[in-house]
Amino acid sequence: YGETRVVHGLDLTVREGTVHALLGRNGVGKSTTLKSVIGQLPLTAGRVTLGGQQISGKLPYDIARMGVAYVPETRDIFGALTVRENLELAGRLAGPGADWSVGKVVEFFPNLAERLNNGGHELSGGEQQMLAVGRALMAGPRILMLDEPTEGLAPIIIQQIFGKLKELKASGLTILLVEQNLNFALGLADDISLMGRGQIVWRGDAAALAKDDEAHTRWLGV
Template sequence: MLRVEGLDAGYGEAQILFGVDVSVGEGEVVTLLGRNGMGKTTTVRAIMGLLPAKAGRIAFGGRDLTGAPPFRVAQAGIGLVPEGRQIFPTLSVEENLIATAADRSGKKRWDLGRIYAFFPRLRERRENRGNQLSGGEQQMLAIGRALMTNPKLIILDEATEGLAPLIREEIWNCLTALKAEGESILVIDKNVDALVRIADRHVVLEKGRVVWRGTSAELRSDSAVKDRFLHF
């Protein structure tokens, strides 16, 4: 579904990514792991068209999206839950969900009723403005907003950053349920123990390069990789 091949990207003269390869198959959950500043968010920004690729290719569903503007990437069916959530602070929960609603997948599985059933707390807070929500509620809203586009692929950048442990567990349960629904997911987070329970495959970045890739079983058993590249 998503194929990123030989991706180079950076900011101005500073090159951050060096030949990064990442792929996500249909119905697959893949993680992008690494310490802070290793290029994970830069990879996501390049995929979403928010940062130009200096080299390499980004393809989605067999369509070349290299150099495509962000709105074309969204129209192709990639939904983003960005780092920092970036919900609309002065819109209500319901207005946030409706604002970007679409049917990118051609299946239209997600509407307000399903989002509220999936996140009952959002139903309770549906008339509250975005800036009146807790961090966990904002993350639920950001995920719900992405799902309302009925995407073919969801990307979550720092899925549980800054959230309390109980709320983190709610987000992991959400991702587990989305996987059971057959959603394709690319997720960035630091909680490796939770991710190996959910994800099919993992890609580890170090200084903008892929230094390891493998399954959850392989990552779980490879303490050297965790100690060297994933010690936060």
């Protein structure tokens, strides 16, 4: 951001077919990291690869076509378009034989079935989040990146989203998750990285983090 480097010296590997949670206090660079991967923010050094192929330096549209899907904290659905139109638009990023269709998305998220002809602005917060995830899936991603998917949602909706992400994990989809809800993240993640001062300061799994009181206090503030 201008002359300020929010993220520096970051070394992060997400194993294929796993859920990797990127955690830390507010302002340490988690969202910036995701935006850098998707090409919304330029890199000043280093590179990002997907399956050994460099994606950094490419336009966000091209990165999405290569298989990186991103659901921002703000969801960024098109409020003036219907649910169906939001999904169909995202589907244009997928190649032939894509795994996801409008029908499959509404089967996965039944809440959207009766909302297909409603505008995005008419949806509740939970429905908008489901649409945002469904839209990302329509692109046929190799990796799904989620930024604070539980932000502002009611507990019952958080449970539904958790269950759906569990299903995606079981299907073998690679997921990179930024999340402030620690229990939500720990319940999903295979691997965990903690960020502090713009870089990775701790690596491990949920069991290791649960036993590390110092990491909780120093890097998560809990």
